[in-house]
Amino acid sequence: MSRAQADNALRGELLDDGIELSLAELCRACQLPAERIFELVEEGIVEPRGRTPARWRFHALHLRRVRRAQRLQRDLGVNTPGIALALELLEEVESLRARLRHFEPGTC
Amino acid sequence: MEFRDYYDTLGVKRSATRDEIKREYRKLARKYHPDVSQETDAEQRFKEIGEAYEVLKDPEKRAAYDRLGANWQAGQDFRPPPDWNQGFEFHGGGFSGGDSADFSDFFETLFGRGFGGHGGREFHARGDNTFARISIDLEDAYSGATRTITLQQSRLGADGRPQVSERTLNVRIPRGVRQGQHIRLGKQGTPGMGQGEAGDLFLEVDFKPHPLYRVDGTDIFIDLPVAPWEAALGASVQVPTPEGRIDLKIPPNSAAGRKLRLQGRGIPARRPGDLYVVLQIVLPRADSEAAKQAYLDLQRATSFDPRAGLGVRS
Numbered sequence: 001m002s003r004a005q006a007d008n009a010l011r012g013e014l015l016d017d018g019i020e021l022s023l024a025e026l027c028r029a030c031q032l033p034a035e036r037i038f039e040l041v042e043e044g045i046v047e048p049r050g051r052t053p054a055r056w057r058f059h060a061l062h063l064r065r066v067r068r069a070q071r072l073q074r075d076l077g078v079n080t081p082g083i084a085l086a087l088e089l090l091e092e093v094e095s096l097r098a099r100l101r102h103f104e105p106g107t108c
Numbered sequence: 109m110e111f112r113d114y115y116d117t118l119g120v121k122r123s124a125t126r127d128e129i130k131r132e133y134r135k136l137a138r139k140y141h142p143d144v145s146q147e148t149d150a151e152q153r154f155k156e157i158g159e160a161y162e163v164l165k166d167p168e169k170r171a172a173y174d175r176l177g178a179n180w181q182a183g184q185d186f187r188p189p190p191d192w193n194q195g196f197e198f199h200g201g202g203f204s205g206g207d208s209a210d211f212s213d214f215f216e217t218l219f220g221r222g223f224g225g226h227g228g229r230e231f232h233a234r235g236d237n238t239f240a241r242i243s244i245d246l247e248d249a250y251s252g253a254t255r256t257i258t259l260q261q262s263r264l265g266a267d268g269r270p271q272v273s274e275r276t277l278n279v280r281i282p283r284g285v286r287q288g289q290h291i292r293l294g295k296q297g298t299p300g301m302g303q304g305e306a307g308d309l310f311l312e313v314d315f316k317p318h319p320l321y322r323v324d325g326t327d328i329f330i331d332l333p334v335a336p337w338e339a340a341l342g343a344s345v346q347v348p349t350p351e352g353r354i355d356l357k358i359p360p361n362s363a364a365g366r367k368l369r370l371q372g373r374g375i376p377a378r379r380p381g382d383l384y385v386v387l388q389i390v391l392p393r394a395d396s397e398a399a400k401q402a403y404l405d406l407q408r409a410t411s412f413d414p415r416a417g418l419g420v421r422s
Binding site: 011029 | 158236
């Protein structure tokens with residue numbers, strides 16, 4: 001890539017640890033109704049800071065969990081408690097696979 | 109355009125019931141779902157399965173598809189019959205804007221037009237947010253980088269049919285990014301309708317597997333092979349890090365698996381992670397008289413019992 005191209009590159013906003021999303025922002029980013037987020041919070045799939053929905057603040061990494069939860073529901077018909085279980089297991093499998101990849105390169 | 113055999117894709121007979129089709133779809137979807145599957149072609153397979161199910165689960169689309177006849181073979185050159193789409197009335201359930209880029213030309217030709225719902229139902233003043241994934245190297249998270257990504261986008265053309273177009277973006281990857289985080293690019297999503305502004309594009313960051321380092325959040329781990337005398341006597345050795353080589357002091361009497369923490373040398377996020385160097389003791393082979401003698405001398409010099417904890421005598 002040329003220098004000029006690199007200079008013209010789009011600069012986005014990194015949703016890092018310093019950024020928290022309100023309920024409205026999370027809904028807008030994921031294009032989901034608030035009711036759906038309530039269900040996910042009730043099941044402990046995402047855990048916002050703050051006591052009332054108006055004060056909820058979601059960690060930026062929750063965006064990934066919510067999107068994943070939506071895909072699992074839409075594509076596989078998994079219900080909300082099932083999603084909570086699936087996400088926990090998937091995260092465990094991911095970390096185990098990362099370790100396995102490390103100890104036995106080429107296996108997964 | 110190639111004919112697609114949707115029954116074959118789902119592995120069901122043409123006479124399969126709706127329940128059977130759903131069951132087979134779910135089985136395959138669990139197997140190939142990109143969030144779950146490790147198969148290399150998972151994403152492609154999942155799209156094909158989704159497309160097949162989209163047609164076969166819907167009695168109207170299935171009936172229309174069946175009317176093409178059973179004599180087509182997958183991959184055969186296909187052109188829709190001239191009277192295609194006549195005599196059918198389709199209700200909603202057409203494909204939504206978000207899915208259209210994923211489906212084949214075959215699907216689009218058969219069902220992309222006249223399957224109701226698309227225009228009015230999908231109307232938004234503001235464009236939709238779109239999501240994509242971007243793969244980067246660990247080193248990019250340390251230094252920041254510029255990466256080019258190509259996105260497929262579908263939008264409604266002047267004739268009311270969705271059109272798939274490709275566009276290429278140069279994106280600045282900010283320093284300190286980590287696995288699973290999103291980069292939000294304002295107004296780079298789906299264009300708005302009328303005067304509405306475009307949605308946002310969210311890029312999910314994915315690290316490519318690295319041959320040396322293992323990543324856990326903002327922390328980085330590297331295995332460092334050391335000689336027995338380096339671990340026993342202490343040493344100063346060079347260690348690669350994503351930022352370049354550093355000199356590291358190995359304390360005397362270090363055991364295998366000992367972790368040495370280099371604070372703040374992990375991913376330079378807002379709260380920087382740490383770099384962990386994990387010692388791996390590597391034994392030299394006893395392949396010469398001198399080496400054998402050295403091992404024997406070591407045996408005599410120590411009363412070392414590696415199996416002391418197992419309750420057996422050595």
